[in-house]
Amino acid sequence: MAPSTPLLTVRGSEGLYMVNGPPHFTESTVFPRESGKNCKVYTFSKDGTLFAWGNGEKVNIISVTNKGLLHSFDLPKAVCLEFSPKNTVLATWQPYTTSKDGTAGIPNLQLYDVKTGTWLKSFIQKKTQNWCPSWSEDETLCARNVNNEVHFFENNNFNTIASKLHLQKINDFVLSPGPQPYKVAVYVPGSKGAPSFVRLYQYPNFAGPHAALANKSFFKADKVTMLWNKKATAVLVIASTDVDKTGASYYGEQTLHYIATNGESAVVQLPKNGPIYDVVWNSSSTEFCAVYGFMPAKATIFNLKCDPVFDFGTGPRNAAYYSPHGHILVLAGFGNLRGQMEVWDVKNYKLISKPVASDSTYFAWCPDGEHILTATCAPRLRVNNGYKIWHYTGSILHKYDVPSNAELWQVSWQPFLDGIFPAKTITYQAVPSEVPNEEPKVATAYRPPALRNKPITNSKLHEEEPPQNMKSQSGNDKPLSKTALKNQRKHEAKKAAKQEARSDRSPDLAPTPAPQSTPRSTLSQSISGDPEIDKKIKNLKKKLKAIEQLKEQAATGKQLEKNQLEKIQKETALLQELEDLELGI
């Protein structure tokens, strides 16, 4: 059932419609375009087979695969929709209103059965925050936070509460992902004198003094974001205060805590002071990436012991996104930053590309792990609304700007379950595209009339730190020994001679690409953007040269050793490999 491309849903003042994903980008016929401005909400099911939307009069569900309308509910005021993980229940929420004579209003959180279209249960839910009940991944558990308790329902039976977790003043909870046994992370803010704490419990052991799997208390917290990893072994807690008492930042102060289900807990020491912008787990739950520090922010990958594994240096970034397969990490700066993105290969820690998506408010990876959607949406930004679809190597594949009076409210990919799209090997070369990449003009610094046309003195505002693997070796100030110096000089002389030879033969050869890869390609046309293939070609050429020398020696009559004879025999095989590599460029 794996379609070739995920669909893209666009909701704006032009209406609600779907677009086929890469490589076609034509409007999709799966969903009839709904014109009109009343579409306030839409949602896909977790596996992308069902689509529900509210258009101000009704809430409709259609099946994406056979394009048939399944059900229609009369809910004019629905503002939020959510499917349960296995598509059995649809939850809808409308704002809570009390009737004029002061009696309690109608319950505003409704649950419907998707297969039969019948109404299951409704609750009163006054707050929009955390309105949706949380389901476990196989739907055996559903949990809801009510007053000082968390109510658990089993097997979608909402008429009886299976168990309750009672904690005075419980504020927030998150169910763990993954299979049984399920765990819950709960947060209770502190009152005067008492600290706030996050506790991990295993369902259904809630009672008793030793029920908690782990407990972490801290004082500086008003609000907390809890992030489970996929394997449900640990939670990362970003505790933030609204006011920073030391006056360092008016966004408040954030601290990052790590709590594991085996009871270990630690505060993650971040080398740079400043707010924590973003923290993400990787898909194998072994590492997490944090973006933190006063601008230019640092990004670092930590392991489960909270030790830094790799440091990306500093840069203009405040968000991190792993690709669905977990091989690629994008560090981006949206919001008050210009939109610079860095795409990194996390297995080898190499930079792939650095696209710039200016004025973006939304970023999403396509479920196929190759394409990226960035969009500028109202009401965050009302001008230049539109979306762009990129390939991760940095080229724009498709661009759509809404006409100047219209607005774009929401764009998103159709979700798919993990594993439907296979993981492909990472290329470093930019995919060809027809859309020109319009980079905004680089603003030159203002120079007062007295200092114009004078040599530029480079003064930097911030101390920029390069990524860990590009830092110059600190041992270089050791004076080189005599032989090392001699070798260095010989090396440089050879390089200079080669440069001259190359410039004599072909002055119009294309300029060699990015500074990191120095393709010391000799006369032939082996200039490709991919440094891996270049290395292999270089090695093969070296071997062929050695064989040539041996052949000359044999011709002059010298007796060759056995291994030298074997090398000569391998020549044809090497020539074949070289041809393949060069053709493959």
Next chain:
Amino acid sequence: YPTVYVPICTYTYIYMTIIERLDQELKLIGEYGLKNKREIWRIQYLLAKIRSAARYLLTLDEKSPKRIFQGEALLRRMVRQGLLGENEEKLDYVLGLTLPKLLERRLQTKVFKLGLAKSVHHARCLIRQRHIRVGKQLVDIPSFLVRVDSEKHIDFAITSPFGGGRPGRVKRRNLRNPKEKKTEEEAENNE
């Protein structure tokens, strides 16, 4: 000889020479929540010993075995204590150490910086009242100099009410005697 009565105003001249040091010390006391000047002088003495060791080693020849051995040991201790970074392992950096750097390593400042307390003074109370542990060991000394690898394991003690133990004495008493308190109040009101 009749005793010469020194008029009090000569003390102001003495005061002018030391006013800067007094200001600095008071700032440090405020910032790190120290109890008295002695706590500052204690750290100053520690720093002076470290610096004089580094100074002496720097006068030795670069390749002398004594300098190499003792220099490496000193640098290792400094890195372990968290006073020097990983890329600062040279004797010259030891000479650049300052008081604030040493004061940052105290358990009192660490507890505050890690968010376990609301202020440095609150941190000192928590430590002294046996709520804080480092690793598995309960530590109630505010001037405990924390090592780099112990920094991650500063947490509330297991027996502390903040760390998951039973509630403290006052809370237990109130839970036990709320009815008694109420009836006492009623009796008082009636009388």
